[in-house]
Amino acid sequence: MYEQIAHSLLNKILDELKPEIRKRDLRHFYTRLGANFYAIHSLFHLLYGKRDDFERQMLRLVEVMAAQYILREKPLKKKDHKREHDHNWFLSQKWVGMALYTDGFSDDLQGLRERIDYFEELGINMVHVMPILECPQGASDGGYAVSNFRDVDERIGSLTDLRVLAKELRQRDILLTLDVVVNHTSDEHEWAKKAQEGDEKYQDYFYIYKNRDTPDVFETSMPEVFPETSPGNFTFDKSMNKWVMTVFNDYQWDLNYNNPAVFIEMLDIILFWANQGADIIRLDAVAFLWKKIGTTCQNEREAHLILQLMKDCCQVTAPGILFIAEAIVAPVEIIKYFGEDAVIAKECEIAYNATFMALLWDAVATKNTKLLNQGICSLPEKLERSTWLNYVRCHDDIGLGFDDNDIYQVGYDPKAHRHFLVDYFTGNFEGSPAKGQPFGHNEKTGDDRISGALASLVGLEDAIDKNDAKAIQQSIDLILLLHGMVISFGGIPLLYYGDEIGTYNDYSYLKDVSKAHDNRWIHRPQINWERAEKRHQKDTPEQKIFDGLKRMIAVRKTVSSFADYNNRELIETENSHLFAFMRNNPFEDKDKDNVLVVGNFNNLPQYFSLSDLRNRGLFEYEFLQDLYSGESISIVEDKLVVPPYCFFWLVNRKV
Ligand code: OTU
Numbered sequence: 001m002y003e004q005i006a007h008s009l010l011n012k013i014l015d016e017l018k019p020e021i022r023k024r025d026l027r028h029f030y031t032r033l034g035a036n037f038y039a040i041h042s043l044f045h046l047l048y049g050k051r052d053d054f055e056r057q058m059l060r061l062v063e064v065m066a067a068q069y070i071l072r073e074k075p076l077k078k079k080d081h082k083r084e085h086d087h088n089w090f091l092s093q094k095w096v097g098m099a100l101y102t103d104g105f106s107d108d109l110q111g112l113r114e115r116i117d118y119f120e121e122l123g124i125n126m127v128h129v130m131p132i133l134e135c136p137q138g139a140s141d142g143g144y145a146v147s148n149f150r151d152v153d154e155r156i157g158s159l160t161d162l163r164v165l166a167k168e169l170r171q172r173d174i175l176l177t178l179d180v181v182v183n184h185t186s187d188e189h190e191w192a193k194k195a196q197e198g199d200e201k202y203q204d205y206f207y208i209y210k211n212r213d214t215p216d217v218f219e220t221s222m223p224e225v226f227p228e229t230s231p232g233n234f235t236f237d238k239s240m241n242k243w244v245m246t247v248f249n250d251y252q253w254d255l256n257y258n259n260p261a262v263f264i265e266m267l268d269i270i271l272f273w274a275n276q277g278a279d280i281i282r283l284d285a286v287a288f289l290w291k292k293i294g295t296t297c298q299n300e301r302e303a304h305l306i307l308q309l310m311k312d313c314c315q316v317t318a319p320g321i322l323f324i325a326e327a328i329v330a331p332v333e334i335i336k337y338f339g340e341d342a343v344i345a346k347e348c349e350i351a352y353n354a355t356f357m358a359l360l361w362d363a364v365a366t367k368n369t370k371l372l373n374q375g376i377c378s379l380p381e382k383l384e385r386s387t388w389l390n391y392v393r394c395h396d397d398i399g400l401g402f403d404d405n406d407i408y409q410v411g412y413d414p415k416a417h418r419h420f421l422v423d424y425f426t427g428n429f430e431g432s433p434a435k436g437q438p439f440g441h442n443e444k445t446g447d448d449r450i451s452g453a454l455a456s457l458v459g460l461e462d463a464i465d466k467n468d469a470k471a472i473q474q475s476i477d478l479i480l481l482l483h484g485m486v487i488s489f490g491g492i493p494l495l496y497y498g499d500e501i502g503t504y505n506d507y508s509y510l511k512d513v514s515k516a517h518d519n520r521w522i523h524r525p526q527i528n529w530e531r532a533e534k535r536h537q538k539d540t541p542e543q544k545i546f547d548g549l550k551r552m553i554a555v556r557k558t559v560s561s562f563a564d565y566n567n568r569e570l571i572e573t574e575n576s577h578l579f580a581f582m583r584n585n586p587f588e589d590k591d592k593d594n595v596l597v598v599g600n601f602n603n604l605p606q607y608f609s610l611s612d613l614r615n616r617g618l619f620e621y622e623f624l625q626d627l628y629s630g631e632s633i634s635i636v637e638d639k640l641v642v643p644p645y646c647f648f649w650l651v652n653r654k655v
């Protein structure tokens with residue numbers, strides 16, 4: 001029944017398409033449109049079906065998809081076909097990513113192109129180039145306040161530079177990830193300016209209110225994202241004499257997805273960047289896409305419908321493109337960004353594994369894995385054909401968003417435990433070598449998050465200051481341990497630029513008025529390329545970290561059990577300092593090894609008992625080889641010793 005309605009509307013739309021679209025050979029476009037139209041129609045109807053202009057908006061949507069399809073260049077269309085055929089391509093263990101700010105890494109896009117060798121040296125084949133779109137001169141939240149969605153910021157280059165970079169990456173089999181900031185625009189964006197001038201069409205692109213009545217009601221249930229620097233969720237705009245919803249900074253205006261025109265514009269922009277050569281689009285702040293009075297305005301059902309609709313439309317025009325969901329929310333909510341009530345991912349194929357990241361940091365501070373094990377145990381199963389982005393650090397703060405229940409389960413009090421973690425990472429806990437800073441202190445809830453560079457949080461900066469050789473080695477081991485976990489966990493590991501050479505906190509942001517109030521800049525460095533040269537100098541920390549990571553990445557690529565087919569099994573151990581899991585071979589091929597991963601988060605050696613695993617038939621072995629070091633590992637009475645801050649990737653094999 002419903003299919004018939006969708007079909008007849010589709011026929012009508014095809015008749016009404018502009019002549020320049022109708023004339024083209026759009027064979028593949030129409031096949032995909034036919035396959036996806038029922039879903040697209042249903043979702044668009046759920047969101048906008050009550051509007052009088054529903055059919056006109058639907059026609060506009062199809063026109064946008066078709067127009068971008070026509071603009072899509074041959075090599076990209078070819079790639080779409082290849083990926084449709086090999087649709088699990090991104091689950092392979094072959095992919096390893098790095099996220100970076102262009103200006104911090106290489107000044108500009110041309111400079112970035114000249115550094116591709118560096119990615120290849122380390123083994124990186126997915127590069128997430130953080131926001132490069134035009135943004136205001138002063139504060140722009142690192143480019144997350146976009147003033148023009150269709151051009152590159154001139155400070156780092158031009159659209160041509162980007163296209164040249166994309167082409168070269170493509171030739172070298174490196175994936176390009178770009179950001180599309182879907183939740184908000186800068187107050188200097190044309191839409192915002194027109195709204196300020198009183199244009200009602202554009203006022204309807206945002207959440208704008210005459211007085212405080214509605215904002216006040218919203219505020220009763222909305223938390224604050226930047227309570228210290230941008231309290232409240234609304235900003236008074238003098239030129240309009242009205243209030244605008246600004247959930248993030250006061251210069252970031254939230255887009256109103258109740259308006260189908262906003263959805264269509266943003267889809268057009270996503271497809272525009274897909275057509276510039278992006279392989280993966282990172283959708284920023286997706287949890288915030290739908291606002292509803294009386295709710296936290298995060299993780300609303302409609303936010304998921306919008307993402308599903310974006311995915312289905314993208315599937316028609318550029319099916320090779322993947323979406324990353326950036327949803328730093330509670331574990332049970334994160335998992336929904338792959339799609340709810342589905343078997344196979346239908347929203348975003350990739351999501352930030354913020355849960356695992358925060359749990360790893362918990363293990364660092366406590367030197368035990370109680371909460372890490374508990375948290376991973378309660379992490380719901382993800383869908384098929386979806387994968388995690390696993391990371392240790394990124395450009396944002398570390399939020400302590402564990403599930404309170406999990407914290408209780410392991411015997412801590414949630415509030416006290418979070419306090420301890422903040423104290424630990426800001427160096428205010430006895431014996432802590434960490435040099436982080438509290439971020440986003442919330443007066444109302446007492447919550448804090450944490451800023452700081454990896455090397456400074458694990459104590460490398462402190463150890464080098466003190467010239468303490470043992471502490472230097474321990475923090476290097478810890479950096480490698482953390483990466484050893486994210487590289488083998490299942491998903492795409494995403495390294496953060498500078499961490500591969502142990503870059504410390506950078507305090508220079510304090511001298512820039514547009515950054516000084518936001519200490520996340522402490523961990524957004526300018527790469528010191530002279531220092532990076534030390535990676536070739538034996539026994540320097542730079543060399544030890546770089547070569548350790550390089551080795552891990554190279555080994556990962558050869559181990560097919562590290563591909564992500566939900567083939568991980570958490571191993572309970574009696575030893576609460578260890579984190580252990582099996583990566584089982586997901587393929588028919590019986591010759592491929594199952595890998596047992598074991599990491600020790602304690603500063604003392606720990607025993608790992610294998611007999612239980614053997615008894616349960618989980619891991620049969622005679623000889624143990626550690627794939628990372630290549631060495632054989634001795635076992636005494638079914639026990640193996642894991643040195644402090646050390647990890648193994650074990651297989652049954654004689655060296
Ligand atoms: C994202 O962040 C970006 O990663 C941040 O750099 C931006 O400031 C922000 O959006 C606004 O564009 O929205 O879903 O600590 O984790 O702001 C999560 C807060 C986000 C960040 C949060 C995050």
